[in-house]
Amino acid sequence: MTRTLGIAVLCGVIASLVPVAVAETDPQPPEAPVEEFAEPISAEPVVEPVVEPVVPEVEPPAPRKPRPARKPPKKTGRLDKTEDKVAGGLHWRVETDAGAIHVWVPPGYDRATAGTVVYVHGYYTSSDGAWKSHDLARQFKASGQNALFIVPDAPTGNDDSVKWPALTDLRKAISRANIRMPDGPIVVIGHSGAFRTVMQWVDHRLVAQVILLDALYGGNKAFDEFIGTGKRAKHHKLIVVGSDTADSSSAFAKKYPFAVTRDRLPASTAELKKREKSAKLLYIKSQYGHMQIVTGGKVIPMLLRLTPLKHR
Numbered sequence: 001m002t003r004t005l006g007i008a009v010l011c012g013v014i015a016s017l018v019p020v021a022v023a024e025t026d027p028q029p030p031e032a033p034v035e036e037f038a039e040p041i042s043a044e045p046v047v048e049p050v051v052e053p054v055v056p057e058v059e060p061p062a063p064r065k066p067r068p069a070r071k072p073p074k075k076t077g078r079l080d081k082t083e084d085k086v087a088g089g090l091h092w093r094v095e096t097d098a099g100a101i102h103v104w105v106p107p108g109y110d111r112a113t114a115g116t117v118v119y120v121h122g123y124y125t126s127s128d129g130a131w132k133s134h135d136l137a138r139q140f141k142a143s144g145q146n147a148l149f150i151v152p153d154a155p156t157g158n159d160d161s162v163k164w165p166a167l168t169d170l171r172k173a174i175s176r177a178n179i180r181m182p183d184g185p186i187v188v189i190g191h192s193g194a195f196r197t198v199m200q201w202v203d204h205r206l207v208a209q210v211i212l213l214d215a216l217y218g219g220n221k222a223f224d225e226f227i228g229t230g231k232r233a234k235h236h237k238l239i240v241v242g243s244d245t246a247d248s249s250s251a252f253a254k255k256y257p258f259a260v261t262r263d264r265l266p267a268s269t270a271e272l273k274k275r276e277k278s279a280k281l282l283y284i285k286s287q288y289g290h291m292q293i294v295t296g297g298k299v300i301p302m303l304l305r306l307t308p309l310k311h312r
Helices: 002-017 127-133 136-143 167-176 192-198 220-229 246-254 299-304
Strands: 081-086 089-096 099-105 115-120 147-151 186-191 207-213 237-242 259-262 281-285
Touching: 089 136, 089 167, 099 127, 099 136, 099 167, 115 192, 127 136, 127 147, 136 147, 136 299, 186 192, 186 299, 192 207, 207 220, 207 299, 220 237, 237 246, 237 299, 246 259, 246 281
Parallel strands: 115 147, 115 186, 186 207, 207 237, 237 281, 259 281
Antiparallel strands: 081 089, 089 099, 099 147
16 A cells, blocks of 8 residues: 555656646638539520510501692782881882892882892892892983883802792782782893892793893703793893903804994993894804993993883
């Protein structure tokens, strides 16, 4: 027993000398969890069957007949106008959808024996502009002719459309302004680009004479019919004045054996020979420039005296 006790004491001593392992250690940061990535599973998509709805057959409606195009309403109402005195005569300015129209009658005007003069301006102006800058009332008065004078709006350039394609419509507009038109012959005067308008009027039954003031830039076929080949050509007269258009005007006149030519504009009709006054086609080469022909105050009154209009 003594031996056993000694052994136990000896084991206790030894145990006290040997360090005992510590169960707990210093805390360490937890290891990051390892994320496992699963491989994508390839699988064909499941397609649901599409069931088409059953649509009952419907008979298509019968096609409709196209509606007839509506005709523009006839303009029968009165047109507004202003009235004043200019150059001793009565002047109206008429407002229309196609621009202003100036109408003038001279002092001593007699509608029973009167004719009509329509003056068509050229490019880069208007009826208002030409009426003032060309001093048209004084030129018309200086002609001494018994006529109702009309100055409508016209194209101001190549891109501008003709305002009055039909002379009949222009006459109707004057009537709608409560201005009575005379029954006598119509004389049309056109300057420069006015040929585009005038060429569309040459078949009017009342147009007896056309005066082209440096205006033969085109429209030769229409003027051929007016003076040469048209059904009323034998009743017509044509006066052509050329400055910038001298070459084309001269070439036009040379086509006709009855044409009479003159090298310069006279100061008065007294300087003209009898055959020049009565010529069916008279071509005159102008010593005046393109604009001076219509603004100088000499050419328009003189040529109007060569028309079938009555003198006042």
